Amino acid sequence: GGTVPGKGSEVLSKLIPGVPNSRGFRFKTKDGKQNLCLLYASNDKSEWQNSFDPLTGLFIYHGDNKEVGVGVKDSTKAGMKFLNRIDAAIKSGNRKDVPPIFVFVKGYKGWDVRFIGLAVPGIKDQQKFLEEVQINNDIGTVSNYKSMYTVLNVDRISRKWIEDILDGNAYESQYAPDVWKKWVDANEFSPIEYKVDSFGLGLNQQSDDNRNPN
Secondary structure, eight states, X not given: OOOSSSGGGOOHHHHSTTSOSSSSEEEEEETTEEEEEEEEEOXXXXXXXXXEETTTTEEEEEOOOOOBTXXXXXXXXXXXXXXXXXXXHHHTTOGGGSOOEEEEEEXXXXXXXXXXXXXXXXXXXXXXXXXXXXXXXXXXXXXXXXXEEEEBOOSOOOHHHHHHHHTTOTTTOTTSOHHHHHHHHHOOOOBOOEEEOTTSOEEEGGGSGGGSOO
């Protein structure tokens, strides 16, 4: 991303053409089907803190309901509807209906973003990936989702897979990562592998520049 004011410096809609240039949940849709999801975490809203643990690959992301008195099942927000839909798909064993999910977090300056990795809903040995949470503010109670994901151990995302995803052929693509297909086929989780760089700082291997989709 750049530092020029305004959304002209926004990068995600340029990386994946057609993806919205704002919001936390960003979808690429074709023929009414959400073929791809980008999750963007800025942590600007202190009441809903998102987080990523590079030791375990656990990424926690909150829904986008902000309305007082609206239940998590009743919200018309795009993110909440997406979470409910993929939750139903997982519970029914239809993981092919869950689009590839790419996680990005806000960078250190301007419109910069960091690519965390390819994620799948859920955690190994845990039965659910959604948890309802509530906060109380000056005008009432807001119900929201805390969703939990595993960032997979994928070395590189092929640009050709991205193209196939956008065409609606994520699973059928020869470029689909094996660990992602294992989750789709057998609910098998393969989290990222933690490493320490030469300066002794813990780094998630997929945050390196050469891990970005290319």
